[in-house]
Amino acid sequence: KAGVTQTPRYLIKTRGQQVTLSCSPISGHRSVSWYQQTPGQGLQFLFEYFSETQRNKGNFPGRFSGRQFSNSRSEMNVSTLELGDSALYLCASSAGGASLHEQYFGPGTRLTVT
Amino acid sequence: QKEVEQNSGPLSVPEGAIASLNCTYSDRGSQSFFWYRQYSGKSPELIMSIYSNGDKEDGRFTAQLNKASQYVSLLIRDSQPSDSATYLCAVNMGAGTALIFGKGTTLSVSS
Numbered sequence: 001k002a003g004v005t006q007t008p009r010y011l012i013k014t015r016g017q018q019v020t021l022s023c024s025p026i027s028g029h030r031s032v033s034w035y036q037q038t039p040g041q042g043l044q045f046l047f048e049y050f051s052e053t054q055r056n057k058g059n060f061p062g063r064f065s066g067r068q069f070s071n072s073r074s075e076m077n078v079s080t081l082e083l084g085d086s087a088l089y090l091c092a093s094s095a096g097g098a099s100l101h102e103q104y105f106g107p108g109t110r111l112t113v114t
Numbered sequence: 115q116k117e118v119e120q121n122s123g124p125l126s127v128p129e130g131a132i133a134s135l136n137c138t139y140s141d142r143g144s145q146s147f148f149w150y151r152q153y154s155g156k157s158p159e160l161i162m163s164i165y166s167n168g169d170k171e172d173g174r175f176t177a178q179l180n181k182a183s184q185y186v187s188l189l190i191r192d193s194q195p196s197d198s199a200t201y202l203c204a205v206n207m208g209a210g211t212a213l214i215f216g217k218g219t220t221l222s223v224s225s
Contacts, residue, residue, distance in 0.1 A: 042218065045212045048210050048211055101213075
């Protein structure tokens with residue numbers, strides 16, 4: 001079974017621009033979560049989508065948004081980029097049932113904001 | 115504020131020894147606990163999940179959970195240089211699958 005895929009793998013953007021990242025979950029998985037990883041803050045939860053609905057949201061500003069499509073693929077968008085948004089953005093997929101919380105991560109998208 | 119705490123390390127052990135990694139969490143209602151391994155420059159890889167008090171063994175790995183003490187640990191037996199990585203403790207603390215991660219413990223296994 002193929003793993004979680006993320007595109008693009010690397011991005012360089014300028015302050016003030018916006019960016020869209022894409023994630024395809026493991027086949028059959030309905031839950032997609034997004035995390036931001038930085039050296040200082042570690043792994044922080046952004047949001048989770050299940051069956052096209054946002055089920056949970058972390059403590060990030062409204063510049064960070066996401067969506068999920070009917071095929072469970074997900075995108076996240078960051079508008080008005082700031083230098084502090086430079087990070088590894090990780091997508092994780094899960095079967096999403098009440099007791100099936102195991103999450104499997106994709107390779108990540110490395111975003112650099114200059 | 116829901117928190118997961120880990121000793122950042124580095125934890126250094128010789129090859130063949132047992133490595134013991136520890137984690138505490140703040141939310142007494144937490145139900146699901148996970149250990150991830152992350153090599154430098156790579157994404158986290160799930161190595162263990164544990165849901166009930168006690169021990170769970172998988173190969174050289176044993177996860178231990180004590181909900182009364184809000185404590186979860188990971189033992190790695192017969193440590194190998196290839197086990198050198200950062201180990202992340204993660205806890206599910208609410209509805210859905212959102213995880214709260216500790217900052218990770220760096221393990222170094224010397225040959």
